[in-house]
Amino acid sequence: MSGRQWLAVLAAAVIGGGASAVIASCGEDDGDVQIEGSTTGTTGTGTTGTGTGSVTVDTSATSAEGLERAMAQVTAYARGQTADLVGATVALQKAVDAGSVQQAKNAYAASRPFYERIEPLVALFPELDGKIDAREDDFPKKAKDPTWTGFHPIERMLWHDGRITPRTKVLAAGLVADSRTLQRRMDEVTVTPEVVIPGTAELVDEIEESKITGEEERYSKLDLPTFLANLEGAQEFYDALAPLVQDKDPELADEISDAFRAAFEEVDSLREGGEFPAYDELSDAQQREVKQTIEALAEPLARVQGTLGVQG
Numbered sequence: 001m002s003g004r005q006w007l008a009v010l011a012a013a014v015i016g017g018g019a020s021a022v023i024a025s026c027g028e029d030d031g032d033v034q035i036e037g038s039t040t041g042t043t044g045t046g047t048t049g050t051g052t053g054s055v056t057v058d059t060s061a062t063s064a065e066g067l068e069r070a071m072a073q074v075t076a077y078a079r080g081q082t083a084d085l086v087g088a089t090v091a092l093q094k095a096v097d098a099g100s101v102q103q104a105k106n107a108y109a110a111s112r113p114f115y116e117r118i119e120p121l122v123a124l125f126p127e128l129d130g131k132i133d134a135r136e137d138d139f140p141k142k143a144k145d146p147t148w149t150g151f152h153p154i155e156r157m158l159w160h161d162g163r164i165t166p167r168t169k170v171l172a173a174g175l176v177a178d179s180r181t182l183q184r185r186m187d188e189v190t191v192t193p194e195v196v197i198p199g200t201a202e203l204v205d206e207i208e209e210s211k212i213t214g215e216e217e218r219y220s221k222l223d224l225p226t227f228l229a230n231l232e233g234a235q236e237f238y239d240a241l242a243p244l245v246q247d248k249d250p251e252l253a254d255e256i257s258d259a260f261r262a263a264f265e266e267v268d269s270l271r272e273g274g275e276f277p278a279y280d281e282l283s284d285a286q287q288r289e290v291k292q293t294i295e296a297l298a299e300p301l302a303r304v305q306g307t308l309g310v311q312g
Contacts, residue, residue: 055194055198055310055311056194056310056311057192057193057194057197057308057309057310057311058309058310058311060309061248061308061309062244062247062248062308062309063244063247066243066244066247067193067244067308069240070193070196070240070241070243070244071190071191071192071193071196071240073239073240074121074191074196074236074237074240075190075191077118077236077237077240078118078121078186078191079183079186079187081114081115081117081118081233082114082118082179082182082183082186082187083183084114085111085114085115085179085182085183086176086179086180086183088107088110088111088114089111089172089175089176089179090176091107091110091111092104092107092108092110092111092154092172092175092176093169093172093173093175093176094107095107096154096164096168096169096172097169097172099164100164101158101162101163101164104154104158104164104168105158105159105220108151108154108155108158108220109220109222109225111151112151112217112222112225112226112229113225113226113228113229113232114229115132115133115151116226116229116230116233117203117229117230117232117233117236118233119133119202119203119206119230119233120195120196120198120199120200120202120203120237121186121189121191121195121196121199122182123195123199124185124189124191124195125182125185128178128181128182128185130150131149131150131174131178132149132150132151132175132178132179132182133150133151133152134148134149134150134152135152135215135216135218136148136152136153136156137215143156149171149174149175149178150171150174150175150178151175152216153171154168154171154172154175155217155219155220156219157171158219158220159219159220159221160219193308193310194310196237196240196241197241197304197305197308197310198305198310199237200234200237200238200241200301200304201234201298201301201302201304201305203230203231203233203234203237204230204231204234204263204294204297204298204301205298205302206230207227207230207231207294208291208294208295208298211223211226211227211230212287212290212291212294214279214280217279221278221279221280221281222276222278222279223279224267224270224276224277224279225276227267227290227294228264228267228268228276231260231263231264231267231297234260234297234301235260235264238256238260238301238304241304241308242256244308245304245307245308248307248308249307252300252303252304252307255300256297256300256301256304259296259297259300259301260297262293262296262297263293263294263296263297266289266290266293267290267293270282270286270290
């Protein structure tokens with residue numbers, strides 16, 4: 001199971017009532033729904049069920065006040081990124097509506113990082129995540145599937161087809177609508193340690209587990225900016241937790257700091273004239289170097305969970 005799939009399962013468990021913290025969220029089209037963590041709760045189907053195998057955070061293992069401050073910091077960051085995502089997708093829609101393929105490509109590239117930095121929190125809303133960021137492999141008819149929406153069908157039309165069609169315009173408008181829905185949901189959700197602490201490592205895990213192959217930005221080849229955005233998000237998440245890690249395990253904190261520095265330096269070193277090359281222009285050796293550097297960061301980040309009392 002990939003890191004992202006694991007976060008979706010975790011989100012379902014939390015919403016199902018298995019976690020110890022509270023997640024408050026509003027439905028996409030209905031009124032507010034308050035979902036409280038307990039041994040029983042409301043499942044995604046609207047029926048009552050019992051949470052099993054949930055992930056919890058032992059607050060006796062770390063500072064409850066420190067965790068609260070960290071969650072407030074992550075929440076502010078995620079809400080800012082989501083607001084910027086809305087503005088960026090609006091710009092993308094305008095470029096698409098104007099019929100300019102090059103301007104639309106530029107707007108697509110500019111909008112992707114805002115989403116990539118906060119992927120673990122978007123996984124709290126699996127339906128939206130699928131509508132905004134699914135790849136064609138997730139659909140029976142692949143690229144021809146009419147239910148495939150979001151960034152990546154637009155990417156395919158711009159880079160693979162090289163043209164803007166009425167369908168592209170519909171997709172761009174839908175992406176704006178879904179981004180606005182995501183902003184509303186993010187503004188109302190209470191993010192918890194059960195999601196943020198594992199999610200910090202998940203942002204890095206997803207690079208080495210799947211994105212390193214170039215499978216996500218397969219048409220635009222914007223993989224390196226995507227890697228950088230994932231690293232930036234992980235850095236922001238970790239920075240919120242860093243004082244707690246430093247207090248519990250200073251050596252681990254130093255190791256993570258060094259690994260982040262090495263990862264950023266490795267990715268940044270690939271810029272040519274201030275711009276990243278297309279991912280398929282990298283040599284096999286360069287791709288291996290990126291993978292090894294990301295792996296060297298993922299390992300100590302994974303240990304943060306035990307250090308901060310994540311259980312289950």
